[in-house]
Amino acid sequence: MPATPCHVVIVGGGFAGLWATRALAAAPVRVTLLDRGNHHLFQPLLYQVATAGLSAPDIAAPLRHILRRQRNATVLMETVAAIDTRARRVLCTNGRGVDYDFLVLASGATHAYFGHDDWADHAPGLKTLDDALHIRRRILSAFERAEAEHDPAARRAWLTFAIVGGGPTGVELAGTLVEIARHTLAREFRRIDPGAARVLLLEAGPRVLASFPEALSAHARAQLQRLGVEVRTGQPVQAIDADGVCVGADRIPARTVLWAAGVAASPLARTLGVPLDRAGRVPVQPDLSVAGAPEIFVAGDLASVQRPDGRPVPGVAPAAKQMGRQVAAAIRARLAGKPAPRFRYRDFGNLATIGRMAAVVHLGRLRLTGALAWWFWLTAHIYFLIGFRNRLSVMLSWTWAYWSYQRAARIILGDAAADQPRSTRQA
Incomplete structure (x- = not known):
């Protein structure tokens, strides 16, 4: 030594x-x-911050606080x-x-934008808290811009949300956006009907949730469609710009495009x-x-x-x-002068939530759908959060959201105008 x-x-x-x-x-x-950064982030729930269901401290904790009792550890930002x-x-x-x-x-x-890095300005991805707050601002601001818009075509574009990528993040974002439009924002606007918002999930592959068994993937698609999500598979996105997205031969006017593809x-x-x-x-x-x-x-x-x-x-x-x-x-x-052990991965399965009381769970031979899968998903995510405060806060937030359909973190912070593509900003 x-x-x-x-x-x-x-x-x-x-x-x-x-x-x-x-x-x-x-x-x-x-x-x-x-x-x-100065914090550890529970990424599986990042989409909840992006969709105003949770606040940033609910899913993050300062690294120094987590390691405060570990005397041999130093944290440097x-x-x-x-x-x-x-x-x-x-x-x-x-x-x-x-x-x-x-x-x-x-x-x-x-x-990863598959060689189209210019799409990043128009279709933000979700990896960090900054990303989540940016996306939340864009989603909530879209409804505000639609309320102020007089032109019907422009209003429809503001109320169209396209999510690129049909993995767990894309599926969770799509289901939650529908819930926000149909329930959370109901009766809050005078000139628009938030429930008329159009949510599209665009997946280049043949099915959503490709890492799940085919039967669960099909169930997830059917559930999304029952919620009101338009699911398109088998066609890659061809272009994304400030005004919308091109899929195959179709041009979709959409002011809010979110990236969950790679x-x-x-x-x-x-x-x-x-x-x-x-x-x-x-x-x-x-x-x-x-x-x-x-x-x-x-x-x-x-x-x-x-x-x-x-x-x-x-x-x-x-x-x-x-x-x-x-x-x-x-x-x-x-x-200790011993040979290092080999890494052996233990597969704990896949979980994805689709919407209120709807999820899919794949754990070896165990396959769950619907409400039972949703409760399993919810319990697992609360259990693996770091810190008692985080678990308690998330549990209370979800309990309130379950009974009221409200999402408590719907405050628009930062410069919403700066988030919009240049062609849509006010002079």
């Missing part, structure tokens, strides 16, 4: 990074956790620019460097100087270390990991948590 404790630097305070940090609490190491693997140093955007003995790279993923690995992966997969992720060894650099581990959405049957480990929260614990176990084994 060195005279000073081994230094483990962890980049990213998401599920993988935080679980790795906590799993090293009793290890003879110094841990430095770097994150561009830094944005990482690159990794100098030869010098074993993490380089930050402010010019500072942090040396490491072991590095855990868990910086997650960002939005993600790309953090660009930090490219600074490692190792081959990456097609999605920009780092192929890792069985213990999640990087080939040729055993002191570097990659976890979470940034890691490309194959299961024994050849299928990839999905980019979901349970997988990231397991990878975080695995990395900590590997580091402890290395310090």
